[in-house]
Amino acid sequence: MHTLVANTSENGSLKQLGRTAESICEAKLIGITSKAFAAKHPIFFEGDAKSCVYRIEKGAIALYRMAIDGKRQVFDFGLPGDIVGLGAADAYSCTAQAIGAVRVQCIPLSSLNRLAAEDSGFALKLYQAVSSELEATRNLLMALARHNSLERVVIFLLTLSRRNALHGKNPSLLTLPMTRLDIGDLLGISIETVSRSLSKLRKFGMIDVIRTTTVQIIDLNGLNLLIGRATYH
Amino acid sequence: MHTLVANTSENGSLKQLGRTAESICEAKLIGITSKAFAAKHPIFFEGDAKSCVYRIEKGAIALYRMAIDGKRQVFDFGLPGDIVGLGAADAYSCTAQAIGAVRVQCIPLSSLNRLAAEDSGFALKLYQAVSSELEATRNLLMALARHNSLERVVIFLLTLSRRNALHGKNPSLLTLPMTRLDIGDLLGISIETVSRSLSKLRKFGMIDVIRTTTVQIIDLNGLNLLIGRATYH
DNA sequence: CGGAGGATTGACCGGTATCAATCACCGTGG
DNA sequence: CCACGGTGATTGATACCGGTCAATCCTCCG
Secondary structure, three states: OOOOOOOOOOOHHHHHHHHHHHHHHHOOOOOOEEEEEOOOOEEEOOOOEOOEEEEEEEOOEEEEEEOOOOOEEEEEEEOOOOEEOOOOOOEOOOEEEEOOOEEEEEEEHHHHHHHHHHOHHHHHHHHHHHHHHHHHHHHHHHHHHHOOHHHHHHHHHHHHHHHHHHOOOOOOEEEOOOOHHHHHHHHOOOHHHHHHHHHHHHHOOOEEEEEOOEEEEOOHHHHHHHOOOOOOO | OOOOOOOOOOOHHHHHHHHHHHHHHHOOOOOOEEEEEOOOOEEEOOOOEOOEEEEEEEOOEEEEEEOOOOOEEEEEEEOOOOEEOOOOOOEOOOEEEEOOOEEEEEEEHHHHHHHHHHOHHHHHHHHHHHHHHHHHHHHHHHHHHHOOHHHHHHHHHHHHHHHHHHOOOOOOEEEOOOOHHHHHHHHOOOHHHHHHHHHHHHHOOOEEEEEOOEEEEOOHHHHHHHOOOOOOO
16 A cells, blocks of 8 residues: 655655565465456455455555445555555455456465465565555544645645656656545545645646646645645655 | 444454454563653654564553644554554654553563564464554544544543443543543544533533543443444444 | 643634535447 | 537535634642
8 A cells, every 4th residue: 555645754654565565476375366347346345254355456446434424434545566455354344446447366365374374474574564554544644634625635646646656657647547536535525625625736836637537746846845845855 | 452433343453452462462572571651751752763562551651643743643542451562664653652650561572573483373463463453543544534523522432431341440430541632632633622522522411521530421322322323232 | 828730611713514506528329 | 520418526605613812710739
Protein backbone atom coordinates (compact mmCIF):
# COMPACT_ATOMS: atom_id res chain seq x y z
CA MET A 1 0.00 0.00 0.00
CA HIS A 2 1.06 3.56 -0.31
CA THR A 3 1.45 6.26 2.25
CA LEU A 4 -0.18 9.65 2.44
CA VAL A 5 2.62 12.12 2.38
CA ALA A 6 1.64 14.81 4.85
CA ASN A 7 3.39 13.43 7.86
CA THR A 8 6.72 13.42 9.52
CA SER A 9 7.70 9.85 8.84
CA GLU A 10 7.99 10.54 5.13
CA ASN A 11 7.66 7.85 2.54
CA GLY A 12 9.56 5.11 4.24
CA SER A 13 6.67 2.74 4.41
CA LEU A 14 5.90 3.02 0.75
CA LYS A 15 9.28 1.91 -0.45
CA GLN A 16 9.51 -0.60 2.30
CA LEU A 17 6.26 -2.28 1.42
CA GLY A 18 7.16 -2.16 -2.22
CA ARG A 19 10.22 -4.21 -1.44
CA THR A 20 8.34 -6.44 0.93
CA ALA A 21 5.61 -7.11 -1.61
CA GLU A 22 8.21 -8.11 -4.13
CA SER A 23 9.97 -10.50 -1.79
CA ILE A 24 6.68 -12.05 -0.84
CA CYS A 25 5.98 -12.71 -4.49
CA GLU A 26 9.47 -13.99 -5.19
CA ALA A 27 9.12 -16.59 -2.44
CA LYS A 28 8.45 -20.22 -3.23
CA LEU A 29 4.70 -19.99 -3.05
CA ILE A 30 2.73 -22.70 -4.81
CA GLY A 31 -0.76 -22.75 -6.26
CA ILE A 32 -0.82 -19.15 -7.43
CA THR A 33 -3.51 -18.51 -10.02
CA SER A 34 -4.53 -15.45 -12.00
CA LYS A 35 -8.04 -14.07 -12.08
CA ALA A 36 -9.93 -11.21 -13.73
CA PHE A 37 -12.72 -9.07 -12.29
CA ALA A 38 -15.02 -6.65 -14.09
CA ALA A 39 -15.55 -3.08 -12.89
CA LYS A 40 -17.33 -2.74 -9.54
CA HIS A 41 -17.17 -6.46 -8.84
CA PRO A 42 -16.06 -7.56 -5.40
CA ILE A 43 -12.80 -9.45 -4.91
CA PHE A 44 -13.74 -10.33 -1.34
CA PHE A 45 -16.07 -9.08 1.36
CA GLU A 46 -15.36 -7.96 4.88
CA GLY A 47 -16.12 -10.88 7.18
CA ASP A 48 -15.62 -13.56 4.54
CA ALA A 49 -13.42 -16.47 5.53
CA LYS A 50 -9.96 -15.68 4.23
CA SER A 51 -8.78 -18.05 1.52
CA CYS A 52 -6.29 -16.02 -0.51
CA VAL A 53 -4.29 -12.85 -0.50
CA TYR A 54 -4.17 -10.97 -3.78
CA ARG A 55 -1.55 -9.16 -5.76
CA ILE A 56 -2.81 -6.55 -8.21
CA GLU A 57 -1.44 -7.07 -11.71
CA LYS A 58 -3.54 -4.58 -13.64
CA GLY A 59 -6.25 -2.06 -12.76
CA ALA A 60 -7.22 -0.61 -9.39
CA ILE A 61 -9.28 -1.72 -6.43
CA ALA A 62 -10.78 0.01 -3.41
CA LEU A 63 -10.38 -1.35 0.11
CA TYR A 64 -13.21 -0.20 2.34
CA ARG A 65 -15.50 -0.92 5.21
CA MET A 66 -19.16 -0.01 5.61
CA ALA A 67 -20.48 1.63 8.77
CA ILE A 68 -23.83 0.54 10.19
CA ASP A 69 -25.52 3.64 8.81
CA GLY A 70 -24.36 2.81 5.30
CA LYS A 71 -21.49 5.27 5.19
CA ARG A 72 -18.38 3.92 3.58
CA GLN A 73 -14.78 4.41 4.63
CA VAL A 74 -12.14 3.66 2.02
CA PHE A 75 -8.84 2.69 3.64
CA ASP A 76 -6.75 2.56 0.52
CA PHE A 77 -6.65 2.04 -3.20
CA GLY A 78 -4.75 -0.99 -4.40
CA LEU A 79 -2.72 -0.32 -7.53
CA PRO A 80 -0.55 -2.68 -9.61
CA GLY A 81 2.12 -4.36 -7.47
CA ASP A 82 0.21 -3.98 -4.22
CA ILE A 83 -0.72 -6.97 -2.10
CA VAL A 84 -4.10 -6.90 -0.38
CA GLY A 85 -5.77 -9.17 2.13
CA LEU A 86 -2.85 -9.58 4.54
CA GLY A 87 -3.49 -9.74 8.27
CA ALA A 88 -3.51 -12.53 10.80
CA ALA A 89 -7.29 -12.66 11.27
CA ASP A 90 -9.09 -15.58 9.67
CA ALA A 91 -11.64 -13.30 8.04
CA TYR A 92 -11.08 -10.34 5.71
CA SER A 93 -11.25 -7.17 7.76
CA CYS A 94 -12.49 -5.06 4.88
CA THR A 95 -14.06 -5.36 1.44
CA ALA A 96 -12.05 -5.23 -1.78
CA GLN A 97 -13.85 -4.07 -4.90
CA ALA A 98 -12.63 -3.60 -8.45
CA ILE A 99 -12.78 0.03 -9.58
CA GLY A 100 -12.25 -0.68 -13.27
CA ALA A 101 -11.40 -3.99 -14.91
CA VAL A 102 -8.83 -5.74 -12.75
CA ARG A 103 -6.45 -8.68 -13.01
CA VAL A 104 -5.03 -10.19 -9.85
CA GLN A 105 -2.82 -13.06 -8.71
CA CYS A 106 -4.47 -15.23 -6.06
CA ILE A 107 -2.01 -16.50 -3.46
CA PRO A 108 -3.58 -19.32 -1.42
CA LEU A 109 -3.52 -18.69 2.30
CA SER A 110 -2.61 -22.31 2.95
CA SER A 111 0.49 -21.86 0.87
CA LEU A 112 1.33 -18.60 2.65
CA ASN A 113 0.81 -20.13 6.09
CA ARG A 114 2.87 -23.20 5.34
CA LEU A 115 5.80 -21.13 4.16
CA ALA A 116 5.49 -18.78 7.15
CA ALA A 117 5.51 -21.71 9.58
CA GLU A 118 8.59 -23.22 7.97
CA ASP A 119 10.54 -20.08 7.27
CA SER A 120 10.77 -17.50 10.04
CA GLY A 121 12.32 -15.07 7.56
CA PHE A 122 9.15 -15.18 5.51
CA ALA A 123 7.02 -14.79 8.62
CA LEU A 124 9.03 -11.66 9.40
CA LYS A 125 8.26 -10.38 5.89
CA LEU A 126 4.58 -10.65 6.68
CA TYR A 127 5.27 -8.76 9.90
CA GLN A 128 6.99 -6.04 7.89
CA ALA A 129 4.23 -5.86 5.33
CA VAL A 130 1.50 -5.40 7.93
CA SER A 131 3.67 -2.94 9.85
CA SER A 132 3.78 -0.86 6.69
CA GLU A 133 0.03 -1.03 6.29
CA LEU A 134 -0.31 0.10 9.89
CA GLU A 135 1.99 2.98 9.10
CA ALA A 136 -0.03 3.96 6.03
CA THR A 137 -3.27 3.79 8.00
CA ARG A 138 -1.84 6.04 10.70
CA ASN A 139 -0.79 8.49 8.04
CA LEU A 140 -4.30 8.51 6.61
CA LEU A 141 -5.60 9.02 10.12
CA MET A 142 -3.35 12.06 10.52
CA ALA A 143 -4.62 13.41 7.23
CA LEU A 144 -8.27 12.97 8.17
CA ALA A 145 -8.10 14.17 11.73
CA ARG A 146 -5.84 17.15 11.30
CA HIS A 147 -6.49 18.69 7.87
CA ASN A 148 -9.41 20.50 6.30
CA SER A 149 -11.03 19.37 3.09
CA LEU A 150 -8.80 21.33 0.70
CA GLU A 151 -5.67 20.03 2.39
CA ARG A 152 -6.97 16.47 2.27
CA VAL A 153 -7.47 16.69 -1.48
CA VAL A 154 -3.98 18.13 -1.88
CA ILE A 155 -2.54 15.30 0.19
CA PHE A 156 -4.39 12.83 -1.97
CA LEU A 157 -3.00 14.33 -5.18
CA LEU A 158 0.53 14.50 -3.81
CA THR A 159 0.30 10.88 -2.76
CA LEU A 160 -0.65 9.85 -6.27
CA SER A 161 2.13 12.01 -7.63
CA ARG A 162 4.68 10.34 -5.40
CA ARG A 163 3.40 6.92 -6.38
CA ASN A 164 3.87 7.87 -10.01
CA ALA A 165 7.43 9.00 -9.32
CA LEU A 166 8.23 5.72 -7.62
CA HIS A 167 6.91 3.79 -10.62
CA GLY A 168 8.94 5.87 -13.04
CA LYS A 169 5.90 7.66 -14.39
CA ASN A 170 5.25 11.37 -14.81
CA PRO A 171 4.66 12.76 -11.30
CA SER A 172 2.81 15.77 -12.68
CA LEU A 173 0.22 13.94 -14.76
CA LEU A 174 -2.18 12.04 -12.56
CA THR A 175 -4.70 9.44 -13.60
CA LEU A 176 -7.64 9.08 -11.25
CA PRO A 177 -9.24 5.72 -12.01
CA MET A 178 -11.57 6.15 -9.06
CA THR A 179 -14.71 8.32 -8.95
CA ARG A 180 -15.21 11.43 -6.82
CA LEU A 181 -17.27 9.25 -4.50
CA ASP A 182 -14.33 6.90 -3.99
CA ILE A 183 -12.06 9.85 -3.23
CA GLY A 184 -14.60 11.38 -0.87
CA ASP A 185 -15.02 8.10 0.96
CA LEU A 186 -11.25 7.87 1.39
CA LEU A 187 -10.88 11.44 2.62
CA GLY A 188 -14.04 11.55 4.70
CA ILE A 189 -15.66 14.36 2.72
CA SER A 190 -18.61 14.61 0.31
CA ILE A 191 -18.31 14.41 -3.47
CA GLU A 192 -19.33 18.05 -3.70
CA THR A 193 -16.49 19.07 -1.43
CA VAL A 194 -14.02 17.00 -3.46
CA SER A 195 -15.23 18.78 -6.56
CA ARG A 196 -15.12 22.21 -4.96
CA SER A 197 -11.59 21.60 -3.71
CA LEU A 198 -10.38 20.60 -7.17
CA SER A 199 -12.05 23.68 -8.65
CA LYS A 200 -10.40 25.88 -6.07
CA LEU A 201 -6.97 24.42 -6.86
CA ARG A 202 -7.69 25.02 -10.54
CA LYS A 203 -8.58 28.67 -9.85
CA PHE A 204 -5.38 28.99 -7.84
CA GLY A 205 -3.55 27.85 -10.98
CA MET A 206 -2.01 24.91 -9.17
CA ILE A 207 -3.62 22.14 -11.16
CA ASP A 208 -5.45 21.63 -14.44
CA VAL A 209 -8.35 19.19 -14.60
CA ILE A 210 -7.93 17.95 -18.16
CA ARG A 211 -10.65 15.37 -17.87
CA THR A 212 -12.46 14.21 -14.77
CA THR A 213 -10.04 11.31 -14.66
CA THR A 214 -6.89 13.26 -15.53
CA VAL A 215 -5.23 15.96 -13.46
CA GLN A 216 -2.15 17.93 -14.46
CA ILE A 217 -0.12 19.33 -11.58
CA ILE A 218 1.16 22.81 -12.49
CA ASP A 219 2.52 24.13 -9.21
CA LEU A 220 3.88 21.26 -7.15
CA ASN A 221 5.61 23.62 -4.77
CA GLY A 222 2.38 25.51 -4.19
CA LEU A 223 0.56 22.31 -3.34
CA ASN A 224 3.26 21.35 -0.88
CA LEU A 225 3.05 24.76 0.74
CA LEU A 226 -0.70 24.33 1.18
CA ILE A 227 -0.07 21.39 3.47
CA GLY A 228 2.75 23.18 5.22
CA ARG A 229 5.70 21.47 3.65
CA ALA A 230 8.18 22.51 0.99
CA THR A 231 9.29 20.21 -1.80
CA TYR A 232 13.04 20.50 -1.57
CA HIS A 233 13.95 17.08 -0.26
CA MET B 1 -4.00 -2.31 22.04
CA HIS B 2 -7.72 -2.14 22.26
CA THR B 3 -10.34 -1.71 19.62
CA LEU B 4 -12.98 0.97 19.28
CA VAL B 5 -16.26 -0.86 19.27
CA ALA B 6 -18.41 0.92 16.71
CA ASN B 7 -17.72 -1.30 13.78
CA THR B 8 -18.83 -4.55 12.27
CA SER B 9 -15.77 -6.58 13.03
CA GLU B 10 -16.59 -6.60 16.73
CA ASN B 11 -14.07 -7.12 19.41
CA GLY B 12 -12.08 -9.91 17.87
CA SER B 13 -8.89 -7.96 17.69
CA LEU B 14 -9.02 -6.96 21.29
CA LYS B 15 -9.16 -10.47 22.66
CA GLN B 16 -6.72 -11.61 20.05
CA LEU B 17 -4.12 -9.07 20.98
CA GLY B 18 -4.74 -9.75 24.63
CA ARG B 19 -3.77 -13.35 24.04
CA THR B 20 -0.94 -12.40 21.72
CA ALA B 21 0.53 -9.98 24.21
CA GLU B 22 0.49 -12.65 26.84
CA SER B 23 2.18 -15.21 24.67
CA ILE B 24 4.81 -12.70 23.69
CA CYS B 25 5.57 -12.17 27.36
CA GLU B 26 5.53 -15.85 28.18
CA ALA B 27 8.16 -16.49 25.54
CA LYS B 28 11.78 -17.10 26.47
CA LEU B 29 12.89 -13.51 26.18
CA ILE B 30 16.03 -12.54 28.00
CA GLY B 31 17.27 -9.24 29.36
CA ILE B 32 13.88 -7.89 30.39
CA THR B 33 14.13 -5.05 32.89
CA SER B 34 11.57 -2.99 34.71
CA LYS B 35 11.48 0.79 34.67
CA ALA B 36 9.36 3.60 36.14
CA PHE B 37 8.38 6.93 34.57
CA ALA B 38 6.83 9.96 36.21
CA ALA B 39 3.68 11.62 34.85
CA LYS B 40 4.11 13.31 31.45
CA HIS B 41 7.55 11.86 30.91
CA PRO B 42 8.30 10.33 27.53
CA ILE B 43 8.99 6.59 27.19
CA PHE B 44 10.24 7.07 23.65
CA PHE B 45 9.96 9.58 20.83
CA GLU B 46 8.76 9.20 17.27
CA GLY B 47 11.84 8.83 15.10
CA ASP B 48 14.10 7.52 17.85
CA ALA B 49 16.09 4.41 17.02
CA LYS B 50 14.12 1.49 18.36
CA SER B 51 15.86 -0.34 21.20
CA CYS B 52 13.04 -1.92 23.19
CA VAL B 53 9.39 -2.71 23.12
CA TYR B 54 7.50 -2.06 26.33
CA ARG B 55 4.85 -3.82 28.28
CA ILE B 56 2.74 -1.66 30.60
CA GLU B 57 2.64 -3.01 34.14
CA LYS B 58 0.95 -0.14 35.94
CA GLY B 59 -0.44 3.23 34.88
CA ALA B 60 -1.37 4.51 31.43
CA ILE B 61 0.49 5.96 28.48
CA ALA B 62 -0.55 7.88 25.35
CA LEU B 63 0.72 6.92 21.89
CA TYR B 64 0.66 9.90 19.58
CA ARG B 65 2.21 11.74 16.70
CA MET B 66 2.60 15.48 16.19
CA ALA B 67 1.57 17.17 12.95
CA ILE B 68 3.76 19.89 11.45
CA ASP B 69 1.39 22.58 12.73
CA GLY B 70 1.73 21.30 16.28
CA LYS B 71 -1.58 19.46 16.40
CA ARG B 72 -1.41 16.12 18.12
CA GLN B 73 -3.08 12.90 17.10
CA VAL B 74 -3.34 10.22 19.76
CA PHE B 75 -3.51 6.75 18.22
CA ASP B 76 -4.18 4.84 21.36
CA PHE B 77 -3.85 4.66 25.11
CA GLY B 78 -1.69 1.89 26.50
CA LEU B 79 -3.13 0.33 29.62
CA PRO B 80 -1.72 -2.43 31.86
CA GLY B 81 -0.98 -5.58 29.87
CA ASP B 82 -0.57 -3.77 26.56
CA ILE B 83 2.62 -3.98 24.55
CA VAL B 84 3.75 -0.84 22.75
CA GLY B 85 6.51 -0.12 20.28
CA LEU B 86 5.97 -3.08 17.96
CA GLY B 87 6.41 -2.66 14.22
CA ALA B 88 9.12 -3.70 11.80
CA ALA B 89 10.56 -0.22 11.27
CA ASP B 90 13.88 0.51 12.96
CA ALA B 91 12.57 3.75 14.44
CA TYR B 92 9.56 4.32 16.64
CA SER B 93 6.69 5.52 14.47
CA CYS B 94 5.07 7.49 17.25
CA THR B 95 5.78 8.96 20.65
CA ALA B 96 4.86 7.23 23.91
CA GLN B 97 4.30 9.42 26.94
CA ALA B 98 3.32 8.55 30.50
CA ILE B 99 -0.07 9.96 31.48
CA GLY B 100 0.32 9.38 35.19
CA ALA B 101 3.07 7.48 36.99
CA VAL B 102 3.90 4.40 34.97
CA ARG B 103 5.83 1.17 35.41
CA VAL B 104 6.86 -0.79 32.33
CA GLN B 105 8.84 -3.86 31.36
CA CYS B 106 11.52 -3.17 28.76
CA ILE B 107 11.95 -5.98 26.27
CA PRO B 108 15.20 -5.56 24.30
CA LEU B 109 14.66 -5.54 20.55
CA SER B 110 17.76 -7.66 20.07
CA SER B 111 16.20 -10.36 22.19
CA LEU B 112 12.92 -10.06 20.32
CA ASN B 113 14.61 -10.24 16.95
CA ARG B 114 16.75 -13.23 17.87
CA LEU B 115 13.75 -15.22 19.03
CA ALA B 116 11.73 -14.21 15.95
CA ALA B 117 14.52 -15.33 13.64
CA GLU B 118 14.82 -18.69 15.38
CA ASP B 119 11.18 -19.41 16.01
CA SER B 120 8.74 -18.81 13.15
CA GLY B 121 5.88 -19.34 15.57
CA PHE B 122 7.05 -16.34 17.56
CA ALA B 123 7.48 -14.31 14.36
CA LEU B 124 3.88 -15.11 13.53
CA LYS B 125 2.85 -13.86 16.96
CA LEU B 126 4.42 -10.52 16.09
CA TYR B 127 2.50 -10.62 12.80
CA GLN B 128 -0.71 -11.20 14.75
CA ALA B 129 0.02 -8.46 17.23
CA VAL B 130 0.62 -5.86 14.54
CA SER B 131 -2.39 -7.09 12.58
CA SER B 132 -4.47 -6.35 15.66
CA GLU B 133 -3.00 -2.89 15.95
CA LEU B 134 -3.86 -2.30 12.30
CA GLU B 135 -7.38 -3.43 13.04
CA ALA B 136 -7.67 -1.08 16.01
CA THR B 137 -6.34 1.83 13.97
CA ARG B 138 -8.86 1.16 11.20
CA ASN B 139 -11.61 1.15 13.80
CA LEU B 140 -10.43 4.49 15.12
CA LEU B 141 -10.35 5.76 11.55
CA MET B 142 -13.97 4.70 11.09
CA ALA B 143 -14.89 6.51 14.28
CA LEU B 144 -13.15 9.73 13.26
CA ALA B 145 -14.28 9.84 9.68
CA ARG B 146 -17.84 8.64 10.04
CA HIS B 147 -19.18 9.79 13.41
CA ASN B 148 -19.99 13.16 14.88
CA SER B 149 -18.48 14.39 18.13
CA LEU B 150 -21.13 12.99 20.46
CA GLU B 151 -20.90 9.57 18.84
CA ARG B 152 -17.11 9.61 19.09
CA VAL B 153 -17.26 10.22 22.82
CA VAL B 154 -19.82 7.43 23.18
CA ILE B 155 -17.57 5.08 21.22
CA PHE B 156 -14.69 6.02 23.47
CA LEU B 157 -16.67 5.29 26.62
CA LEU B 158 -17.96 1.99 25.26
CA THR B 159 -14.44 0.97 24.34
CA LEU B 160 -13.27 1.59 27.90
CA SER B 161 -16.29 -0.28 29.18
CA ARG B 162 -15.49 -3.28 27.05
CA ARG B 163 -11.88 -3.19 28.16
CA ASN B 164 -13.05 -3.27 31.75
CA ALA B 165 -15.29 -6.25 31.04
CA LEU B 166 -12.40 -8.13 29.47
CA HIS B 167 -10.25 -7.48 32.51
CA GLY B 168 -12.97 -8.68 34.87
CA LYS B 169 -13.68 -5.17 36.15
CA ASN B 170 -16.97 -3.33 36.40
CA PRO B 171 -17.95 -2.36 32.83
CA SER B 172 -20.22 0.42 34.09
CA LEU B 173 -17.70 2.26 36.23
CA LEU B 174 -15.02 3.85 34.10
CA THR B 175 -11.74 5.37 35.20
CA LEU B 176 -10.36 7.99 32.87
CA PRO B 177 -6.67 8.41 33.73
CA MET B 178 -6.21 10.71 30.75
CA THR B 179 -7.18 14.39 30.54
CA ARG B 180 -9.88 15.87 28.31
CA LEU B 181 -7.09 17.04 26.04
CA ASP B 182 -5.84 13.49 25.63
CA ILE B 183 -9.35 12.30 24.80
CA GLY B 184 -9.88 15.15 22.37
CA ASP B 185 -6.60 14.44 20.65
CA LEU B 186 -7.62 10.82 20.26
CA LEU B 187 -11.08 11.63 18.89
CA GLY B 188 -10.07 14.63 16.81
CA ILE B 189 -12.22 17.12 18.71
CA SER B 190 -11.54 20.01 21.11
CA ILE B 191 -11.56 19.70 24.88
CA GLU B 192 -14.67 21.88 24.97
CA THR B 193 -16.50 19.49 22.69
CA VAL B 194 -15.44 16.51 24.80
CA SER B 195 -16.80 18.31 27.81
CA ARG B 196 -20.03 19.32 26.07
CA SER B 197 -20.59 15.77 24.87
CA LEU B 198 -20.17 14.35 28.36
CA SER B 199 -22.56 16.98 29.73
CA LYS B 200 -25.10 16.11 27.07
CA LEU B 201 -24.89 12.42 27.92
CA ARG B 202 -25.35 13.34 31.56
CA LYS B 203 -28.46 15.40 30.76
CA PHE B 204 -29.76 12.44 28.73
CA GLY B 205 -29.43 10.40 31.92
CA MET B 206 -27.11 7.94 30.22
CA ILE B 207 -24.01 8.55 32.34
CA ASP B 208 -23.02 10.15 35.61
CA VAL B 209 -19.76 12.07 35.86
CA ILE B 210 -18.84 11.30 39.46
CA ARG B 211 -15.47 13.01 39.24
CA THR B 212 -13.70 14.29 36.18
CA THR B 213 -11.77 11.02 36.17
CA THR B 214 -14.67 8.72 36.99
CA VAL B 215 -17.72 8.05 34.84
CA GLN B 216 -20.63 5.81 35.77
CA ILE B 217 -22.56 4.34 32.86
CA ILE B 218 -26.27 4.32 33.65
CA ASP B 219 -27.88 3.42 30.33
CA LEU B 220 -25.57 1.16 28.37
CA ASN B 221 -28.30 0.29 25.90
CA GLY B 222 -28.98 3.95 25.24
CA LEU B 223 -25.32 4.58 24.52
CA ASN B 224 -25.24 1.68 22.10
CA LEU B 225 -28.35 3.00 20.37
CA LEU B 226 -26.67 6.37 19.92
CA ILE B 227 -24.04 4.75 17.76
CA GLY B 228 -26.63 2.66 15.94
CA ARG B 229 -26.03 -0.65 17.57
CA ALA B 230 -28.00 -2.64 20.12
CA THR B 231 -26.37 -4.43 23.03
CA TYR B 232 -28.03 -7.82 22.89
CA HIS B 233 -25.17 -9.90 21.57
C1' DC C 1 -6.72 29.69 52.51
C1' DG C 2 -5.01 30.65 48.10
C1' DG C 3 -3.16 29.51 43.71
C1' DA C 4 -2.91 26.81 39.54
C1' DG C 5 -4.29 23.57 36.27
C1' DG C 6 -8.05 21.38 34.38
C1' DA C 7 -13.04 21.30 33.27
C1' DT C 8 -17.34 23.41 32.13
C1' DT C 9 -20.46 26.57 29.92
C1' DG C 10 -21.75 30.31 26.79
C1' DA C 11 -21.42 33.31 22.44
C1' DC C 12 -20.05 33.62 17.96
C1' DC C 13 -18.37 32.34 13.44
C1' DG C 14 -16.61 29.49 9.68
C1' DG C 15 -16.30 25.18 7.16
C1' DT C 16 -18.62 21.50 5.33
C1' DA C 17 -22.80 18.54 4.63
C1' DT C 18 -26.99 18.61 2.43
C1' DC C 19 -30.37 19.67 -0.99
C1' DA C 20 -31.09 21.15 -5.57
C1' DA C 21 -30.18 22.49 -10.30
C1' DT C 22 -27.31 22.28 -14.18
C1' DC C 23 -23.45 20.68 -16.84
C1' DA C 24 -20.13 17.37 -19.09
C1' DC C 25 -18.94 13.07 -20.81
C1' DC C 26 -19.67 8.81 -23.08
C1' DG C 27 -21.93 4.85 -24.94
C1' DT C 28 -25.97 3.45 -27.57
C1' DG C 29 -29.10 3.30 -31.22
C1' DG C 30 -31.39 5.44 -35.01
C1' DC D 1 -22.87 11.02 -37.99
C1' DC D 2 -25.83 12.93 -34.71
C1' DA D 3 -29.56 12.81 -31.16
C1' DC D 4 -30.45 10.96 -26.81
C1' DG D 5 -30.17 9.14 -22.19
C1' DG D 6 -27.72 8.04 -18.11
C1' DT D 7 -24.12 8.49 -15.00
C1' DG D 8 -21.00 11.26 -12.83
C1' DA D 9 -19.23 16.04 -11.93
C1' DT D 10 -19.84 20.81 -11.00
C1' DT D 11 -21.83 24.85 -8.94
C1' DG D 12 -24.97 27.38 -5.92
C1' DA D 13 -27.95 28.22 -1.56
C1' DT D 14 -28.76 27.10 3.03
C1' DA D 15 -28.38 25.03 7.67
C1' DC D 16 -25.85 23.26 11.34
C1' DC D 17 -22.03 21.17 13.73
C1' DG D 18 -18.03 22.06 16.06
C1' DG D 19 -13.77 25.22 16.61
C1' DT D 20 -12.34 29.27 18.92
C1' DC D 21 -12.41 32.84 22.29
C1' DA D 22 -13.76 34.12 26.78
C1' DA D 23 -15.55 33.77 31.46
C1' DT D 24 -16.30 31.01 35.32
C1' DC D 25 -16.16 26.88 38.09
C1' DC D 26 -14.06 22.84 40.30
C1' DT D 27 -10.50 20.16 42.49
C1' DC D 28 -6.39 19.17 44.23
C1' DC D 29 -2.29 20.58 47.03
C1' DG D 30 0.93 23.34 49.10
